[in-house]
Amino acid sequence: QKEVEQNSGPLSVPEGAIASLNCTYSDRGSQSFFWYRQYSGKSPELIMFIYSNGDKEDGRFTAQLNKASQYVSLLIRDSQPSDSATYLCAVNTSGGSYIPTFGRGTSLIVHP
Amino acid sequence: DTAVSQTPKYLVTQMGNDKSIKCEQNLGHDTMYWYKQDSKKFLKIMFSYNNKELIINETVPNRFSPKSPDKAHLNLHINSLELGDSAVYFCASSQGSTPRGQYFGPGTRLTVT
16 A cells, blocks of 8 residues: 655744654655645645655755655745644655545644 | 635535535646545545546545536535545645646535534
């Protein structure tokens, strides 16, 4: 069974710090990797996607992918209280069509 | 303009009833999905439609049936509702087989009493 694993948290960081969220996946054929943010009572919102090994930066967010080790991470620099949410990792597994598998999410709390 | 919309936002009904949830996207995407998010917040895919063809059908009871009149709409019909069907149902859409992620609707909170 293709799995995506995340630490449920909560991960608590002070305002201004770097928050590091991690995700591992089981399917070596996975091709696309996504991070979503979900505020309580709201729908998931796409933050970033990454396809290639290495880092991808977008504003305060950096996604890191290591296919050999089968992990993908999300770094949030200068964390703000408004970043407090659940972060979902999603993986497009192999097979030709988009078969999204989500992790259970990591709860992030940024305290002032 | 709302990219992915769902109706209704809340749905309270009794066991045994039949209900439908509607979803529409105006993003021009060719693939739409239904997800179920349970009380533990686990987001599980139920169905996916690509150009009117069902391409994913997870182990979902056949009481659930997706219907897509066109590529901008994907409705979810649920027959003989059970207590365990209570959850938040999200519609989403994406473009292509290697999409740049999915866009989610606001969700429908279904409560079965």
